[in-house]
């Protein structure tokens with residue numbers, strides 16, 4: 001199985017401290033977002049503790065290890081769980097329909113944003129006792145996304161609430177999605193055919209991606225030259241055992257953040273929604289678990305250009321037109337277009 005890139009292309013994904021002690025956080029975040037669109041955030045004071053993340057992985061494993069009948073009860077295709085919510089069995093999603101012969105080798109469980117103190121969907125039996133924990137984790141993710149979006153606004157020199165107002169969950173529904181992912185180790189993988197998650201860019205504003213400490217790698221991003229570069233599970237792994245303070249393998253992992261298509265549209269391409277995929281790593285075998293929080297604007301938000309001089313300058317220099325040739329669509333229209341292209345169930 002030689003699905004890993006042999007060239008071993010290196011890509012620099014910065015690790016940024018977003019606490020107020022770092023006065024350059026906004027500029028650093030913006031530079032990373034305008035670079036390859038992926039950035040690690042130091043976990044300190046993000047509001048998300050490593051034990052919260054560990055708990056999510058524990059629940060995720062419990063769910064995916066459940067019998068088929070238990071998962072089937074909340075299947076996305078049954079629509080019992082609500083639109084686009086619920087369990088996707090292996091074979092349901094193909095993230096790169098133009099080139100993939102077979103669907104992604106993965107399972108997922110999609111949750112919509114909580115409304116008030118409740119989730120909008122039925123939970124599978126093993127997760128039912130943990131509804132509050134799931135809701136609380138999503139709230140923490142949303143707060144962190146809002147902090148990052150505020151920093152982008154500061155970096156872009158616009159009203160610091162420009163993005164956060166348009167992502168204010170209390171003002172209405174959005175396409176925000178919380179997703180547990182399970183990529184099983186399977187036999188008989190066909191080289192060049194099977195992939196864990198096909199090449200795609202994310203649809204929303206920003207995505208938080210949680211990987212497991214010591215977990216299975218495989219995430220790759222596409223570099224501007226078209227090569228695939230691996231994204232580490234732990235960007236500080238090389239420091240373990242060095243004289244550096246922050247070297248314990250037990251320390252909390254930085255949180256990976258990437259830009260989605262909506263934020264790219266909004267900034268006329270200044271911020272980059274980079275194509276990525278998940279492969280079967282050659283060196284390590286085993287299951288991979290990951291957890292994604294796809295933060296979206298409110299459904300009714302218009303994808304108009306952001307009123308920033310940096311964005312205007314970029315549009316002029318790059319020759320980009322206003323998003324979609326000046327035809328403004330809402331965040332919801334945009335999401336519907338994307339979902340229609342990648343699900344094999346309607």
Ligand SMILES: O=C(O)CCC(=O)C(=O)O
Pocket residue numbers: 181197202209219276277278290291292
């Ligand atoms: O599992 C991963 O590492 C990435 C998942 C992903 O890119 C996605 O679901 O959009």
Ligand SMILES: [Fe+2]
Pocket residue numbers: 200201202276
């Ligand atoms: Fe993704």
